[in-house]
Amino acid sequence: MNAPDRYERFVVPEGTKKVSYERDTKIVNAGSFTIEREDHTIGNILRMQLHRDPNVLFAGYKLPHPLQYKILVRVHTANQSTPTQAYTQAINDLDKELENLKQAFEDEKIRYEERPKQGY
């Protein structure tokens, strides 16, 4: 009766931005990104990719509550960068990695399907 609709887990409500950024008022080069309707799938790869950036001093994410379908990603960078720069860089790198992975699968499928012919 009062259970939330299942589609609420992945459909962003109207009037809500998918990603919003809030600067930390006490620490320079620090802030939080609120990503609506995402979970550990995006949060974990984003956090781990941010860790690979040497300019990132801190990167973590959390789901505030299982019924709040959003993640908070907190980023703290050195002076040479800003959280928004590091965030955008991480997404670009992940996208390129996935593009590379897709190409690797396509090449490997061709190799795999030609393998028996070589055996003959």
Added chain:
Amino acid sequence: MERAAGGVSYQRFPRVRIRELKDDYAKFELRDTDASMANALRRVMIAEVPTVAIDLVEIEVNSSVLNDEFIAHRLGLIPLTSAAAMAMRFSRDCDACDGDGSCEYCSVEFHLAARATDSDQTLEVTSNDLRSTDPKVCPVDQARAYQHALGGTEPFDTAAAADQRGILIVKLRRGQELRLRAIARKGIGKDHAKWSPAATVTFMYEPEIRINEELMETLTLEEKRNLVESSPTKVFNIDPNTQQVVVEDAEAYTYDDEVIKKADAMGKPGLIEINAKEDSFIFTVETTGAITAYELIMNAITVLRQKLDAVRLQDDDADLGELGAHLVGG
């Protein structure tokens, strides 16, 4: 945005090696990436790759022993071939039918009409009795039977015959009838498991096993045999020529630490060291048949990239960030 695009990159270059690839099964190695990427792919394959499943059932006649809701639920769980699902629209986003979810762009209509005639034989209504308005979307067993009729490579055998009987929906006795109309729509496993294309997707870390040869030399043959047998799975073996303990199948290891405990109990700590490589994963993908295993993997990568695009910062957010940094800097 421009500066970030021009900056250095921390991109990785994952490598893939396919070991097995069938229509509904794949086994491959994924290397040079980390667990977060492997787990993201696993999660997307299970719950976010879209397929088509029956979502609305209008029953006109049902005099079978099962009630309407029971039959509707069983219909929803039938896997339908979904190679076209990625190009379909979600019903809630479709503007052609104004959200009704019944037009050709976002749904596929099925009909079923079955009646047990005056005969003592029980009539089995199966997924083969479903008639689809779109030949690209039909029950998985129908597609397989069709391919077999076209002269598939596999020889005819009992298993194939059993596979072609279709998925049983309900049994009708004499005089009973079932007539219904069903609408199938695009969805993802996160909404309902019936839309999940994966029967299961698992990955394991590749184990790295090192044997301390010096300590191993101090063991007798009987002790070596006991050590080998202490593992519940066959990971080690004794080379009959050299009487040495060798790794027979590293991937059979289930990270149970049994052989390490045995070595400790024998007074030889450090005899064998087993660690999980953190950048090598062995994936096993099994699908329901809605899409092929290869399509599932490729669709998962596409969906994950779409999700990354969705979480990009908008220009105003980026400007705000830059402005904030500038203010602090100034």
